[in-house]
Amino acid sequence: MDKPLHSTVLVTGCTGHIGSWLVLRLLEKGYSVRAAVLDPEDKQDVQPLLGLAPSLAERLEIVKADLRVKGDFDKVAQGCDGVFHLACPTNFLVEDPQKDVIEPAVQGTLNVLNACVKSSSVKRVIHVSSAAAIRFSGKEVAEQVFDESCWTDVDFCIDNKIPGWPYFVGKTLGEKAAVEFAKEHNLDLVVVNPSIVHGPFLLSNIPNSVKDCLALITGELFKLPFLARMSYIHTDDLVRAFIFLYENPEASGRYICSAVDASITEVVNIISSRYPEFKIPTDLAYLGEPVIHYFDSSKLKRLGFQFNFTLEDMYHDAIKCCKEKGLL
Numbered sequence: 636m637d638k639p640l641h642s643t644v645l646v647t648g649c650t651g652h653i654g655s656w657l658v659l660r661l662l663e664k665g666y667s668v669r670a671a672v673l674d675p676e677d678k679q680d681v682q683p684l685l686g687l688a689p690s691l692a693e694r695l696e697i698v699k700a701d702l703r704v705k706g707d708f709d710k711v712a713q714g715c716d717g718v719f720h721l722a723c724p725t726n727f728l729v730e731d732p733q734k735d736v737i738e739p740a741v742q743g744t745l746n747v748l749n750a751c752v753k754s755s756s757v758k759r760v761i762h763v764s765s766a767a768a769i770r771f772s773g774k775e776v777a778e779q780v781f782d783e784s785c786w787t788d789v790d791f792c793i794d795n796k797i798p799g800w801p802y803f804v805g806k807t808l809g810e811k812a813a814v815e816f817a818k819e820h821n822l823d824l825v826v827v828n829p830s831i832v833h834g835p836f837l838l839s840n841i842p843n844s845v846k847d848c849l850a851l852i853t854g855e856l857f858k859l860p861f862l863a864r865m866s867y868i869h870t871d872d873l874v875r876a877f878i879f880l881y882e883n884p885e886a887s888g889r890y891i892c893s894a895v896d897a898s899i900t901e902v903v904n905i906i907s908s909r910y911p912e913f914k915i916p917t918d919l920a921y922l923g924e925p926v927i928h929y930f931d932s933s934k935l936k937r938l939g940f941q942f943n944f945t946l947e948d949m950y951h952d953a954i955k956c957c958k959e960k961g962l963l
């Protein structure tokens with residue numbers, strides 16, 4: 636890959652939790668960033684980007700592009716050396732799953748990749764998929780280890796309407812379509828499958844994934860079964876992994892990016908010992924014993940990547956950020 640100081644990269648989904656943090660780190664590393672957003676006029680949405688230090692912002696260009704509009708990425712990808720594709724509807728509650736989530740996730744990804752091929756300048760694409768494209772095989776096996784060979788079973792998700800199924804289906808089909816397209820067009824595509832992303836954020840509201848992780852504190856008790864057993868990655872470890880994979884010539888295929896697997900009991904212990912001011916429920920026996928699983932990031936580690944943050948760090952950084960922004 637080109638040296639950062641000479642490199643311009645396109646990032647999609649820049650008004651989001653991970654996208655905005657990635658833009659910050661890329662600019663700090665010396666990249667020039669073209670930040671694709673749905674609506675540059677929406678001041679609330681682009682606020683995290685507008686708030687960046689002027690010394691960084693001078694290498695930032697905010698451009699408009701919509702996943703749902705064919706050809707919208709053609710112009711914005713032109714001249715870029717690489718692309719980080721993060722944009723995707725992440726709402727779990729939608730009226731029309733096909734139109735609102737699955738199509739933008741699949742057809743939108745193909746629109747971005749098509750633009751990369753047309754550009755003749757893009758040398759590598761980092762496609763951000765999800766643990767959701769791995770986790771839901773429909774086979775509940777005790778002590779299951781998920782690695783890059785595992786795939787979500789789309790029919791199982793649809794037939795059983797598991798909560799969040801449109802998102803899981805969109806991420807799985809989007810990743811499969813991306814891999815197939817890249818093969819057909821000889822495009823260098825590296826896929827990242829993060830677990831839930833927790834930790835600091837630039838947005839003015841608590842990002843959805845962080846909010847899920849903080850359910851014990853915010854009182855959204857209906858989310859606790861979801862946290863009974865969860866795999867986590869710190870925001871900063873994740874965006875470092877994106878950049879690491881983008882810059883590493885040896886990177887290829889899909890990479891799970893997940894630092895910690897934990898039960899809700901471990902989360903209760905972290906919060907109650909470090910933040911006694913939050914009165915959280917501690918008797919969670921009613922949730923039952925969770926099925927133990929692990930997300931295996933060995934492939935990423937074998938390439939030389941190291942995680943810097945523990946689960947305690949993730950909670951600490953998220954809570955600190957919420958307090959500083961007056962959100963907790």
Ligand SMILES: NC(=O)c1ccc[n+]([C@@H]2O[C@H](COP(=O)([O-])OP(=O)(O)OC[C@H]3O[C@@H](n4cnc5c(N)ncnc54)[C@H](OP(=O)(O)O)[C@@H]3O)[C@@H](O)[C@H]2O)c1
Nearest residue numbers: 648650651652653673701702721722723725765831832844
């Ligand atoms: N957070 C997690 O725990 C997690 C875990 C695994 C994978 N991921 C993946 O990481 C990526 C970013 O997630 P996130 O947590 O940062 O989500 P997020 O905060 O909801 O950000 C999603 C981004 O996608 C943009 N987007 C949605 N529909 C679009 C469209 N039609 N055209 C252009 N842009 C569109 C959103 O723009 P608006 O703000 O204008 O709507 C936003 O910038 C997603 O691909 C997600 O699946 C996230």
